[in-house]
Every structure is written in structure tokens, then in C-alpha cells.
Amino acid sequence: MKIKTILLTAFVAIIAVISGFSPSDNPYQPGDKVADFKLKNIDDKMVSLADYKDAKGFIIIFTCNHCPYSVLYEDRIIALHNKYAALGYPVIAINPNDAVKEPSDSFDKMKVRAQEKAFPFVYLHDETQQIARKFGAARTPHVFIVTKNKKDIILNYIGAIDNNAKEADKATEFYVQNAVDNLLADKKVETNITKAIGCTIKWKE
Amino acid sequence: MPELLYLLLVSFKKLIMQQYILLLFFVLVLQTTTKSQTVQVVQFNELETIIQQTAQPVVVVNFWATWCKPCVKELPVFNRLFDTISSESVKILMVSLDFKDDLEQRVIPLAKAKNIKGDVLLLDDTDYNSWINKIDTNWQGDIPYTIVYNKTKNTSYKHYGEITFEKLIELVQTDK
Numbered sequence: 001m002k003i004k005t006i007l008l009t010a011f012v013a014i015i016a017v018i019s020g021f022s023p024s025d026n027p028y029q030p031g032d033k034v035a036d037f038k039l040k041n042i043d044d045k046m047v048s049l050a051d052y053k054d055a056k057g058f059i060i061i062f063t064c065n066h067c068p069y070s071v072l073y074e075d076r077i078i079a080l081h082n083k084y085a086a087l088g089y090p091v092i093a094i095n096p097n098d099a100v101k102e103p104s105d106s107f108d109k110m111k112v113r114a115q116e117k118a119f120p121f122v123y124l125h126d127e128t129q130q131i132a133r134k135f136g137a138a139r140t141p142h143v144f145i146v147t148k149n150k151k152d153i154i155l156n157y158i159g160a161i162d163n164n165a166k167e168a169d170k171a172t173e174f175y176v177q178n179a180v181d182n183l184l185a186d187k188k189v190e191t192n193i194t195k196a197i198g199c200t201i202k203w204k205e
Numbered sequence: 206m207p208e209l210l211y212l213l214l215v216s217f218k219k220l221i222m223q224q225y226i227l228l229l230f231f232v233l234v235l236q237t238t239t240k241s242q243t244v245q246v247v248q249f250n251e252l253e254t255i256i257q258q259t260a261q262p263v264v265v266v267n268f269w270a271t272w273c274k275p276c277v278k279e280l281p282v283f284n285r286l287f288d289t290i291s292s293e294s295v296k297i298l299m300v301s302l303d304f305k306d307d308l309e310q311r312v313i314p315l316a317k318a319k320n321i322k323g324d325v326l327l328l329d330d331t332d333y334n335s336w337i338n339k340i341d342t343n344w345q346g347d348i349p350y351t352i353v354y355n356k357t358k359n360t361s362y363k364h365y366g367e368i369t370f371e372k373l374i375e376l377v378q379t380d381k
Binding site: 139201 | 268272273275304331335344346347
């Protein structure tokens with residue numbers, strides 16, 4: 001009896017350890033519960049999703065200072081926050097890039113850019129790149145819309161902001177807006193995965 | 206006196222002829238050296254057609270952009286492939302995702318400066334979500350990205366991110 005319990009415990013422990021390995025091998029998919037995180041904001045304070053008691057969900061955007069696509073979308077990201085923060089979906093911008101590979105994405109440069117553009121949203125530093133791996137962020141910008149459901153946070157959208165990076169006024173499909181509008185109306189997100197061209201994430205060597 | 210004038214005219218004519226031939230030669234040389242730097246602007250369906258209709262059994266397609274540092278860094282890898290394997294066997298398509306506006310200012314000059322030997326195309330199809338999955342449903346849209354089509358085996362090999370020459374030649378020559 002004793003040996004059985006020991007073996008069973010050991011088995012369970014091994015499974016638990018294995019499932020904790022390589023989060024990047026199983027990034028979140030729509031419908032998955034996502035874990036909260038704690039990252040440093042450009043005001044040097046730590047920020048978690050739990051800090052936002054009144055939020056209904058979040059527009060999480062992996063972005064950076066240098067990528068031309070991120071820069072092209074900056075104004076649109078600001079507009080998304082200005083529209084949806086008041087409705088319960090603030091933007092959470094996260095810079096996942098390794099500053100050694102890309103010096104223009106250092107924490108100090110993040111502060112500069114945020115000030116230059118007067119970002120109204122938090123701009124967090126994913127220093128260990130763990131959060132980027134958990135979400136399966138693959139490019140900048142890359143959007144992940146999550147919604148609170150009682151104690152859980154559910155991923156509901158992965159993808160692009162709209163279908164014209166270069167010219168905002170030529171875009172005809174507003175993926176993020178449509179997704180958040182669906183969620184605010186308690187409807188299922190119609191298009192929950194989209195793709196766009198972007199810069200690779202600068203992973204640490 | 207007329208003989209002198211005649212001689213003068215003849216030598217002058219010779220000189221003009223020589224200069225003309227020299228100019229012609231110069232223009233021809235210029236043509237051949239700049240020929241490889243023409244950039245074809247295409248929509249996605251045209252790119253698909255080009256890939257499908259190439260005579261070569263292997264087609265290497267690299268998606269890059271002038272503003273993408275790792276993309277520019279790996280350009281020599283594709284030139285090395287061009288120099289290593291006969292262009293009868295492998296077609297190299299260097300597909301730029303620069304915006305069309307940047308063709309003259311950025312793409313053509315960089316293609317010239319880096320002496321890109323493969324065919325340079327500019328994919329002017331900015332509705333990315335409409336075609337990324339047609340290339341590869343696992344591709345998240347980050348560049349550089351390389352796909353090697355093997356028409357003989359009716360299969361394709363994908364590589365995400367930067368590629369080395371060793372990896373590229375492996376994908377081109379694999380028997381799997």
C-alpha cells in the first residue's frame with residue numbers, strides 16, 4: 001500500500017513537472033484559460049491583469065519600438081485604447097524583445113517612445129520573454145484579446161489589428177474592433193484568428 | 206587642300222564611329238549588369254502562378270524586406286545557393302514585402318547593392334490575412350521566412366526565421 005502511494009505520487013509529480021516544461025510548445029489557443037502575469041511598466045511599477053478590478057477583458061498587444069509595422073500601428077493602438085478602455089477593454093502593450101539583439105528595444109528606449117507618442121496605455125517589459133512564449137507571440141505587433149469569466153481569463157482572439165498596415169484609412173477589415181465589439185455584446189467572436197506580416201520577436205540566444 | 210580636308214573628314218568620321226561603338230558597348234554592358242536588378246511587382250495570384258509555372262523542379266521562395274535586418278543579413282545565403290546549384294534545377298524567388306512606394310527608393314537600390322542573383326519580386330498584396338495561409342497555415346507572418354517547393358515530389362519544406370546555407374541546401378537537396 002505504501003509503495004503504491006509513493007509510486008502514484010511520484011507519477012503525478014512527474015506529470016506535473018513535464019506539463020510545466022516548455023510553455024512555448026503549447027501556446028494558448030482561443031478558448032484557453034490564460035495565467036495572469038506581473039511585468040514592469042515604463043513607470044517602473046509592476047502591473048498585473050488583476051490590478052484592473054473593473055476591466056471586462058484586455059487587448060494585449062506584443063509590440064516594440066523599432067519594427068516598422070509596430071510603428072505604423074501606434075496611432076491605431078492608441079485609438080483602440082482610447083475607445084475601449086472606457087468600455088472595459090484597456091490595451092496592455094508588452095515589449096518582448098531582447099535588448100541585446102535589438103538595442104532600440106531596451107527598457108529605457110521604451111520609456112522614450114511612450115513619452116514621444118504619449119501612450120495612454122501601460123507599456124510592459126517582458127524581460128524573461130516568458131509571457132511572449134506562453135501566448136505564442138510570433139511577431140510584432142501581435143494581438144491577444146482576453147475576457148474575464150468569473151475567476152478565469154479566457155483567450156478569445158489571436159491576430160492582426162486590421163487588414164492594411166500601411167494605410168489606416170484603406171483598411172476594410174477591423175479585426176480587433178470587431179472582436180471586442182462581439183465580446184462586449186456577449187457574442188462569440190466571429191473571426192478569432194487572423195494573420196499579418198510583422199517582424200520576428202527578438203528571442204534571447 | 207581638298208585632300209587635307211578629305212583626310213580630316215575621314216579621321217573625324219572614324220573618331221565618331223569609334224565613340225559610337227564605345228557608347229553602344231557601354232550601353233550593352235550596362236543592360237546586362239542591371240538586368241538582374243529589375244523588380245517585378247506582383248499580386249498574390251501572380252506569385253502563385255509564377256511558382257506553379259517555373260520550369261525548374263525546385264523553387265526556393267524567400268519572403269524578406271529591406272527594413273528587416275535579419276532578412277538583409279541572410280541575402281548572401283541565397284546568392285551562394287544561386288552560385289552552387291544550376292539555375293536549371295533551382296529557381297530562386299526573393300519576394301519583398303516592402304510597400305510598393307518604396308520600390309525605387311529602397312528595394313531596387315538594395316537589390317543592386319547586395320547584387321541579389323535570384324529573381325526579385327515585390328508582393329504588393331497588403332491584405333496579408335488573405336494569403337498567408339495559402340503559403341503555409343503554420344506561418345505566423347513573421348519574416349524572414351523561406352519555403353522550398355519540390356515539384357518532383359509534390360511537397361514543400363518550410364523554414365521559419367533566419368536560415369543558414371547548410372539548412373537551405375539541405376531543404377533543396379533532401380531525399381525525404
